[in-house]
Amino acid sequence: MAILPIVTVPDRRLRVKCDPVKEVTDAHRRQLDDMLETMYDAPGVGLAAPQVGIMERMLVLDPAEKDEKPQPYKIINPVITWSSEELGSYNEGCLSIPEQYADIERPVAVKVKYLDETGKAHEIDADGFLATVIQHEIDHLDGVLFVDYLSSLRRNMLVKKAQKSQSSSSTNSTAAVTL
Secondary structure: OOOOOOOOOOOHHHHOOOEOOOOOOHHHHHHHHHHHHHHHHOOOOEEEHHHHOOOEOEEEEOOOOOOOOOOOEEEEEEEEEEEOOOEEEEEEEEOOEEEEEEEEEEEOEEEEEEEOOOOOEEEEEEEHHHHHHHHHHHHHHOOOOHHHHOOHHHHHHHHHHHHHHHHHOOOOOOOOOEO
16 A cells, blocks of 8 residues: 555646546555555545546545544445435535635535445445535545635635645645544
């Protein structure tokens, strides 16, 4: 496994809709392992393929708290099949927009169909924090960033702060809740 470089704003790859994985291969399994290692190293709780320059519909996440046993997910070709009408707000961050956070409102529950790293189909009913993380990472696969849910003024401010922070610091320190 390897730690991959994380793509940050304003890289255009973050705005591209990713292609579906046609067939799950050993190369995809290695990429998912590398993505998981990269996410844990960052540290973050989720990472989508375009955040490491892979333009396919794959993501990894682990919603476990620091004192809990790891609960890693490796998700390929996710599709949200249902989302609740009830909305909830989480203070979200993103490894591709370092050190910037904002309260984002999303459905509190979703159902998602996906393939695992063996190509087996699954469906997950997610709510609360897990639902938020899944939605955040699926957004990445569609070229959407969490700041897109904000006003243009607030979005531009956060992106500029992230870019300024990146240029003035060679470290990538992020909070544990960075998605």
